[in-house]
Amino acid sequence: MRAAVAISQNPNDPLSGLLIKDVPEPRVEPGWVKVQVKASSVNMHDLWTLRGVGHDPKNIPIILGCDVSGVTDDGREVIIHPVIADAEAGEGDETLDPNRALLSERHDGGFAEYIVVPERCVLDKPSTLSFEEAACLPVAWSTAYRMLFTQGQLRKGQKVLVQGAGGGVASAAISLASAVGATVYATSRSVKNRELATAMGAAEVFESGERLPERVDLVIETVGEATWAHSLRCLKPGGAIIIAGATSGTNPEADLGRIFYQQLRVIGSTGSTQEETAAMLKFVEKHQLHPTIDRVLPLDRIHEGFQAMIDGGLSGKVVITIP
Numbered sequence: 001m002r003a004a005v006a007i008s009q010n011p012n013d014p015l016s017g018l019l020i021k022d023v024p025e026p027r028v029e030p031g032w033v034k035v036q037v038k039a040s041s042v043n044m045h046d047l048w049t050l051r052g053v054g055h056d057p058k059n060i061p062i063i064l065g066c067d068v069s070g071v072t073d074d075g076r077e078v079i080i081h082p083v084i085a086d087a088e089a090g091e092g093d094e095t096l097d098p099n100r101a102l103l104s105e106r107h108d109g110g111f112a113e114y115i116v117v118p119e120r121c122v123l124d125k126p127s128t129l130s131f132e133e134a135a136c137l138p139v140a141w142s143t144a145y146r147m148l149f150t151q152g153q154l155r156k157g158q159k160v161l162v163q164g165a166g167g168g169v170a171s172a173a174i175s176l177a178s179a180v181g182a183t184v185y186a187t188s189r190s191v192k193n194r195e196l197a198t199a200m201g202a203a204e205v206f207e208s209g210e211r212l213p214e215r216v217d218l219v220i221e222t223v224g225e226a227t228w229a230h231s232l233r234c235l236k237p238g239g240a241i242i243i244a245g246a247t248s249g250t251n252p253e254a255d256l257g258r259i260f261y262q263q264l265r266v267i268g269s270t271g272s273t274q275e276e277t278a279a280m281l282k283f284v285e286k287h288q289l290h291p292t293i294d295r296v297l298p299l300d301r302i303h304e305g306f307q308a309m310i311d312g313g314l315s316g317k318v319v320i321t322i323p
């Protein structure tokens with residue numbers, strides 16, 4: 001079968017390690033399911049792997065792609081929960097399993113004609129979504145769901161700030177939070193992404209770092225260094241900042257005085273449990289939500305999709321379809 005495989009890692013030329021090649025079809029072990037992939041979207045995570053960040057070189061070569069939709073042998077239209085983990089090892093929360101792995105870290109991912117995954121990872125695709133849309137949800141939307149509702153305990157009527165509206169997690173957070181009846185403020189460096197945020201349900205949009213009309217209960221942070229100081233300043237006393245990524249850098253000034261004096265809570269968040277992914281899918285179907293797609297490309301043009309992500313300026317996800 002055809003697949004996009006990471007064959008080497010290079011921080012300066014990540015795409016030199018991405019190869020489309022023929023590989024054997026995967027074997028199905030007991031308890032695992034084979035899925036014919038229809039679409040798989042590109043994540044920063046794929047780029048980190050090719051750059052050699054957070055991915056053990058001994059797990060190369062590996063098929064990339066952690067966001068997958070497809071069809072099982074018995075015709076079920078599915079999306080794949082992307083975390084392979086054991087809830088017991090995480091004392092009831094699989095995201096706390098020290099041995100957890102996102103698809104494409106230790107198990108082959110979805111830029112291929114077929115993928116095999118544990119049965120529990122196979123979830124029904126919402127009927128309201130195309131395969132291309134469904135392939136945008138597992139990583140970004142499930143991460144945003146856990147950030148807002150599990151870690152942030154967001155309720156109707158609360159105020160939320162989402163930083164970096166153009167990002168996959170950020171745009172999902174805007175959509176999910178506004179659907180639940182929260183007032184969402186969003187920031188972005190670009191006019192285009194501020195317009196996108198408004199379309200996703202933001203009540204008001206701002207340039208990065210701009211003063212908000214009021215303080216918020218919750219900040220959804222994936223930008224990191226570039227927005228951290230603003231995030232802290234925008235919180236009400238006792239408010240919470242939920243952080244799941246740091247695209248612009250991981251070491252901002254901590255401003256500890258503000259954190260303890262205002263009694264702010266800083267909460268890390270990674271991935272989602274299978275139950276959270278399933279709940280997110282039900283929520284998306286009920287509220288008729290749709291992810292934003294920047295472009296759809298066939299597998300043999302995957303390098304173009306990665307290059308667009310490297311160049312920046314995307315508005316929504318890059319989706320790869322598998323013929």
Ligand SMILES: NC(=O)c1ccc[n+]([C@@H]2O[C@H](COP(=O)([O-])OP(=O)(O)OC[C@H]3O[C@@H](n4cnc5c(N)ncnc54)[C@H](OP(=O)(O)O)[C@@H]3O)[C@@H](O)[C@H]2O)c1
Pocket residue numbers: 043044045139140143163164165166167168169170187188189190193208222223226227244245246247248269270271272
């Ligand atoms: N913990 C988890 O489970 C998890 C899951 C998914 C992703 N992540 C991580 O979360 C981060 C976000 O990922 P993503 O795929 O959602 O989006 P992304 O493409 O990395 O973008 C994040 C957004 O941050 C803003 N941004 C980037 N650099 C900036 C800068 N220098 N100054 C101000 N704003 C800046 C941009 O928004 P504007 O252009 O609109 O300003 C950009 O769209 C990544 O680092 C990713 O690895 C973590």
